[in-house]
Structures are given as structure tokens and as C-alpha cells.
Amino acid sequence: MPRIVLLISLALLTPLMGSCQGHGEGEVMRQGASVNQNMPALTWKDVIHFAEKGSPPPDRRVVMSDTEWRQQLSPEEFRITRLKGTERAFTGQYCESHAPGVYACRCCGTELFDSREKFESGTGWPSFTQPVRDNVVKYEKDTSFGMVRVEILCNVCDAHLGHVFPDGPGPGGLRFCTNSASLVRTGE
Ligand code: FE
Numbered sequence: 083m084p085r086i087v088l089l090i091s092l093a094l095l096t097p098l099m100g101s102c103q104g105h106g107e108g109e110v111m112r113q114g115a116s117v118n119q120n121m122p123a124l125t126w127k128d129v130i131h132f133a134e135k136g137s138p139p140p141d142r143r144v145v146m147s148d149t150e151w152r153q154q155l156s157p158e159e160f161r162i163t164r165l166k167g168t169e170r171a172f173t174g175q176y177c178e179s180h181a182p183g184v185y186a187c188r189c190c191g192t193e194l195f196d197s198r199e200k201f202e203s204g205t206g207w208p209s210f211t212q213p214v215r216d217n218v219v220k221y222e223k224d225t226s227f228g229m230v231r232v233e234i235l236c237n238v239c240d241a242h243l244g245h246v247f248p249d250g251p252g253p254g255g256l257r258f259c260t261n262s263a264s265l266v267r268t269g270e
Contacts, residue, residue: 121215121216123211123212123252123253123254123256124212124213124216124254124256125254125255125256126248126254126255126256128216128254129221129232129246129248129256130232132216132220132221133221133222133223133232136220137216137217137219137220137221137237138216138217139217140192140217140218140237140238141217141238142238143238143239144189144190144238144239145239146239148160148164151163151164151189154189155188155189156263158263159188159189159263159264162242162261162263162264163188163189163241163242163243163261163263163264164189164241164242165242166226166233166242167242167261168244168261169207169261169262169263170206171205171206171207172206173206174206174207174208174261174262174263175262175263176208176262176265176267177206177207177208177262178202179208179267180197180200180202181197181267182197182198182269183197183267183268183269184196184197184214184267184268185197185200185208185210185260185265185266185267185268186265186266186267186268187236187238187239187241187243187264187265187266188241188263188264188265188266189236189239189241189264190236190238190239190241191266192218192236192237192238192239193214193218193268194213194214194218194219194236194243194265195210195212195213195214195258195260195265196210196214197267199211199212199213199214199252201250201251201252203257203259205259207244207259207260207261207262208259208260208261208262208265209250209257209258209259209260210257210258210260211250211251211252211254211256211257211258212252212254212256212258213258217237218236218237218238219234219235219236219237219243219258220234220235220236220237220240221233221234221235221246222235224245231245231247232245232246232247233245234246234258234260236264241264242261242264243258243260243261243264243265244258244259244260244261244264245259246258246259247259
């Protein structure tokens with residue numbers, strides 16, 4: 083697909099294009115020990131740029147075979163994180179939980195989202211406005227199921243996290259729609 087077409091198609095993405103839908107509300111602050119407080123809020127323009135050019139390089143890479151991943155993940159976690167599955171709405175462990183903590187990658191433990199960036203989206207999936215740093219999430223255009231969406235993955239181990247949409251409530255206007263099975267919350 084020509085680059086200009088990709089840009090236009092990504093720019094025209096609407097919240098109606100994903101299985102994760104709905105709008106959230108709430109104040110959003112970038113703070114916490116694991117969050118780079120000096121980082122400006124990511125915007126949809128940044129997401130498109132990262133989807134095309136790649137995110138900033140991660141601090142490390144974790145590469146394991148499917149056999150090795152199966153040994154440390156439940157069948158459901160493996161299906162979602164390694165096979166790009168989606169958990170049923172309103173069934174995930176963190177769907178409606180707003181306890182404080184940091185959400186790390188279920189597969190490799192990389193810190194991805196801060197609970198202070200979590201908001202009630204009403205979608206049935208844990209939703210965040212920002213990742214803790216630019217280089218922890220990878221963005222890839224996803225044309226599966228006849229839709230054009232932007233998939234989000236762990237930038238360290240390539241675990242499927244969910245999708246990102248341009249209808250979030252924060253200053254950057256993003257909604258990171260994730261699967262609980264892709265995350266593990268740790269205490270502050
Ligand atoms: Fe990971």
C-alpha cells in the first residue's frame with residue numbers, strides 16, 4: 083500500500099472500527115516512579131509515526147520459542163499474548179479494577195502502564211491513556227477481520243497487548259485497549 087494511502091487510512095480510523103469500543107472519561111496525570119514525567123503525552127500522530135517507523139528501541143529484548151512460552155503461560159495467556167487472541171469483554175481480571183500499581187507484560191515483566199493512566203472506558207477491557215515510556219510499546223498496523231486498526235505489542239518480547247484508538251480522554255487523546263491476560267499488576 084502506498085505510504086500516503088496508509089497515512090490517510092490510519093488518520094481516518096474511528097472508534098467504531100475496533101472490537102474495543104466506547105469512550106472514557108476522567109482526569110489523566112503522568113506521574114509515578116516508573117513514568118517519565120517529562121515525556122509529553124503521546125498523540126495519534128505519534129502512534130502513526132511509530133507504526134510506520136518503529137518505536138524507540140527497547141532497553142532489552144526477550145526472545146523465546148513458543149514451546150518455552152507455553153511452559154510459563156496458561157493456555158489462555160498463550161492464546162492471547164503469543165497468538166494475538168482477545169479475551170471476552172468484561173471477563174478479564176483487571177477489567178474493572180482500579181487498584182494502584184504498575185501493569186507489566188505478562189510474558190516478560192516489562193512495566194507497560196501505570197494505574198494512574200487507567201480509566202473506565204466501559205468497553206470491558208482494561209484501558210489506559212499512555213504507556214509508561216515511549217519505548218515499551220510497539221505499534222503495528224492490523225488489517226485482520228476486515229478492519230484497519232493499530233495493534234499494540236510489548237516492545238521487548240512482542241506479546242500481543244490489544245489495540246490503540248484515537249478516542250481516549252487524556253491530553254494525547256489515546257485509548258490503549260488491552261487484554262487483562264496480557265498484563266500482570268504489581269504493587270507500587
Ligand atoms: Fe513483554
